[in-house]
Structure formats: C-alpha cells, structure tokens
Amino acid sequence: MKEIINVLESGSSPSGSPDSYLEGGAYYIIIVAGGTGTRMNAGMPKQFISLAGKPILMHTIEKFFVADRAMKIILVLPENEISEWKNLCAKHNFSIEHEIVKGGETRFHSVKNGLERVGEHGVVGVHDGVRPLLSVSMINNCFSEAAKKGNAVPCMPLRESVRRVSGSENQAMNRNELVSIQTPQCFSVATLKKGYLTDYKSSFTDDASVVEALGEKINLTEGEEENIKITFPVDLAVAEALIKAQQ
Helix, strand or coil: CEEEECCCCCCCCCCCCCCCCCCCCEEEEEEECCCCCHHHCCCCCHHHCEECCEEHHHHHHHHHHHHCCCCEEEEEECHHHHHHHHHHHHHCCCCCCEEEEECCCCHHHHHHHHHCCCCCCEEEEEEECCCCCCCHHHHHHHHHHHHHHCEEEEEEECCCCEEEEECCEEEEECHHHCEEECCCEEEEHHHHHHHCCCCCCCCCCCHHHHHHCCCCCCCEEECCCCCCCCCCHHHHHHHHHHHHHHC
C-alpha cells in the first residue's frame, strides 16, 4: 500500500537548464525516515521529535521544497508511523506536496520501495530524514554535480584522530586519507535503479556503496558541518542552537 499527499506529477521539469545525465527527466528526492528514537530516549520516532516548534522531518522536507519546487519529494516511512505523520501534518498545517511510501525491512529495502515511485529519467537523491540543517546551496550543488557527472556524494574531512580496531589490537590511521559521508547522495536515475536491482548485502551502508558495487566511480563533493544527523540528545541541542543562530 502506498499513501499519497498532494502528489507532484513525476514528469514535471526541474528548474535550471538540462544537463547530460538529466536526460530531459525530473529531479527526485527520496527522504528515508525510519529511525526509532531509541538513542534519543524520546519515546517516539526521532524524525517526529520537535525542533524549533515542529517535527524534524518537516524542516527536512521544507529545505528540498525551497531548493526546487518542481522536485518530486518521496517520503519513506515505516507503515505503522504513516497515520501519525498525517496527524502531525494536519496539526502543523503542513501542506508541502509529497508522496508517502511504506518502508522496508532495512534502509536498503526502504530506498528500493521509494525508487518504485521514481520515473525512468532524471536525477534522484537519497537523504536522511533527520538531517534537517543542510543548506539550499548544498542541495543544488549535489544535484547539479550528479547531473553533470552521474553521481555526487557529499563528504567532510575528519577532525579527530582515528584508529583501526581489530579484536584486542588497534592501529593508527591517516585521517587525511579518510572522509565522513553525508547525504543527499545523488545519482542518475538509471544508475541508482540498476544498483538496487541487486540483492541486499550487509556491506551496503549507503547508496554510494550500492552504486560502487556496480563498478561506478563515486564523485565526492563538499558537504557541510551544519548537516548533522540528529541521533543523540546532544545533536538536538546543537540543531536548536544552529537554528537560533540563523534567525
């Protein structure tokens, strides 16, 4: 069963001039929101936790709507959370058009379900629902780079020292050779759909790893320090402070 709230037509054109991998198609964003909130000690799914007066997830959806109003927004939620999300939308008069799709057993299967609602041509991004603080310019850059190169994955350099741990042994690593990966991860529709035709593997930690398994080169692009994933209570406090600083 798939639920729809004011669905945008999948054939709508994105803003800006066409690029090589856009192929006359549309821009899509799949927002995956399957967190349980266990580590937040919140008693509710973390994507529904209030941030500056409204659920985290609403902030996230708003950013993509502002970036490109023609972009089709696909929200993937656990089936048992769909009715609560609709109640929250009514409570907050949240009317941004988006399509709701039932999530799967894992993040991999949830993205796969979301891809079923994506057309055959264009660029599709996948974003964590609890990353609400990314900028519009970052969104535009990720989609633009993917339209030119076939994919774009945002990253940030590591600040702290890192060590590889194996059993009781550990070894220093060169942090300059490592980066942390963020979302939205953007790809040509054809490439991402091809990647998700494969069987699930535990090594698929994100969409880039799925596409990389096809033999595709992953193109890294600049992420943002503010683009934090809200996982622990301290992250929520940081997000509140960042929003206040922007006002």
